Amino acid sequence: MEKIDKSILNQVITPRNPESYKGNYGKILIIAGSTQFGGAALLCSSAAIHSGAGLVTVATTPEKFSTINTKIPEAMTIDYHDKKAVLTAILNNSVIAIGPGLGTSTIAKGLVKAVLSNTKTDQTVILDASALTIIAEDKIPIQTTAHVIMTPHQGEWQRLSHLPIPEQTELNNFNSIQDLNPDAVLILKKHHSEIYYQDLAFQMNAGNAGMATGGMGDTLTGIIAGFIGQFGYSLATIQAALLIHSTIGDKLNEKHYVVLPSTIIEKLPKFMSKYSYQK
Template structure:
């Protein structure tokens, strides 16, 4: 098992070339939010924009458009209930997040099925409600060629059938290899773990102040932005995971709780620090 430490940030985060435009840094589609859980879409989107994604589109309910457009004007919005617009967005974007704040209704199942029918080489990041629906509906994850799964331990229990005390590294590796051997799995917990192609990486940062709503949504947005900019790899996802906890640890030195909004606001300056640290 390999430990993920600070060195991964300088390895992955690149200084931007002078001749840059937004299309160089990823086209991200975030399918998230609902009338009850609109905040998840905002936090995931804010993190993706602040982590450098070139173009971010949020597919959500129209009731949340104003909040998104006011709070994160850099992002575009579409109605995920408009199947034509959603299909077009799926085809145009190279990284697709699905799950934060969607809820576990039949509508989420329909959204996952739209992805199954329209995704080709895009990287899918499946989080939160989408993971619960996959476990409830026994959806075959192998239908996606490039997929990142981001469950916390309870979601992983539902997906894998492994009770939390039984979620050892050996058991997790066996289970993900039987469920979806081509996927990249992040089991979110204290000292989170990544499982990918028989490799196991472990995070060695993080703190109790991160135990607050929206922290996972923020991580998902960072992962999407990193994959969009720096390509899909174990190293890229490891860097996204580490950056999330690295910033949180800095905040926790002064703050009792690490608010996701505060964490997201510090992403650009932190990335610049590591981009400029290269000789």
């Protein structure tokens, strides 16, 4: 399994064109949050914005609007109970991330089905957390012409692939991806996270135990969405998003026993600026 080299950050994160505007950096739809897990939507959308996404819309439960609008005024909000508004947003955004804190309610299941049924070839769908649980429990086919990225931790991957954690070997993971969606990218979150795509496998040598805290995966999903929105869909972009998340975490862990997702988010613009000019 090939190691992800830090040089990928310099390759992907480039200086911005002085004559660009927000429309050049991606339109991101994040379908996330619920009454119990509103923080997931907040972290995911904040990470997308801080990693450079041009426009971010959060589809969530209305009771969380005021918190999102106060904490991250750069984000727009829509009610995910409004089927017409959600469908319009699905069709009009380049990257759709669904699942953080969403839960497994009837509404949540309908949202997952709506995303998989209405996305197309020039879009990217990031399936995370609750979305993966819903797909596993309801046996929903991952059938879309959009680019698909799955971001499970090992427990979620076990539910989706039916592979017990000890059996989540490189070969078994490849075989499971073939069954689910042969064109999908799998990011398997673990001690040293792994990326699988077709016949390629990569592993990170970054990340630390200080990052083992709630909301870390939601933050990663937001960074991936923000990176793809502005740098385009590619394996290199996905690798860079994963690596900067853990690289910042490792730097913070040098002085912090616990690394908070919100602190990683806060540091994103500074680290991206560093790597954009460090050639």
